[in-house]
Amino acid sequence: MDLIGLLKSQFLCHLVFCYVFIASGLIVNAIQLCTLVIWPINKQLFRKINARLCYCVSSQLVMLLEWWSGTECTIYTDPKACPHYGKENAIVVLNHKFEIDFLCGWSLAERLGILGNSKVLAKKELAYVPIIGWMWYFVEMIFCTRKWEQDRQTVAKSLLHLRDYP
Numbered sequence: 001m002d003l004i005g006l007l008k009s010q011f012l013c014h015l016v017f018c019y020v021f022i023a024s025g026l027i028v029n030a031i032q033l034c035t036l037v038i039w040p041i042n043k044q045l046f047r048k049i050n051a052r053l054c055y056c057v058s059s060q061l062v063m064l065l066e067w068w069s070g071t072e073c074t075i076y077t078d079p080k081a082c083p084h085y086g087k088e089n090a091i092v093v094l095n096h097k098f099e100i101d102f103l104c105g106w107s108l109a110e111r112l113g114i115l116g117n118s119k120v121l122a123k124k125e126l127a128y129v130p131i132i133g134w135m136w137y138f139v140e141m142i143f144c145t146r147k148w149e150q151d152r153q154t155v156a157k158s159l160l161h162l163r164d165y166p
Contacts, residue, residue, distance in 0.1 A: 008068060017068075021060055025131030028053045032138040047140070047165060054139045055116030057131060062110045065103045073107045086112030119162065121155065140165070 007013050032053055038046040065071050092108075094101045102120065109118040116139075124143040126133045136143075142158040144151040 017064070021057075022131065024060070025057050025135070028057050029131060029134045029138075032135065035138070044164075050138045051116035053116075054135050057135050058106055058115050059110065061103060062106050062115065065100065065107055071100070071104075071107075073104045075108060086114050117165070 032050055035046055035049050035053075038049070066073075092105060094105050096102075105120075106115060106118070109115040119139075119141055120136070121142045121144055122136060124145050127137050127141075127143045140158075140162060142155060144154060
């Protein structure tokens with residue numbers, strides 16, 4: 001086993017990654033809370049700051065997916081479309097067959113340079129989860145109840161609200 005493989009298998013290394021993620025995530029959440037005073041003054045500045053803060057947390061999980069686990073995410077697409085990726089708005093639908101589908105989506109977003117600004121539709125309960133859920137609240141993710149009668153209005157309103165997102 002090589003040195004990196006040995007490090008990856010050590011409990012102490014797992015513990016360090018966990019503590020770094022929790023500490024940095026809570027610090028980011030605290031900073032995001034402080035940015036609320038900017039919202040009424042300059043909404044675009046608030047969004048840019050929170051997109052950068054979101055990147056700080058999300059990129060840690062993408063690193064774990066790609067480097068730690070060695071997962072390789074591949075996208076098959078028309079080569080003519082590639083120059084447009086990351087430069088225009090798009091909706092990407094993941095089939096969510098596995099628990100790490102969202103991480104593969106984040107990996108793609110990272111490669112395109114839009115990880116901090118990417119959005120998801122998430123269960124409303126996730127808004128209450130420390131670090132990830134709180135971070136998503138500040139970057140204006142769309143939270144749904146999984147009841148289409150209620151979610152139709154929520155999604156439409158949220159998408160209209162995000163039209164002027166940078």
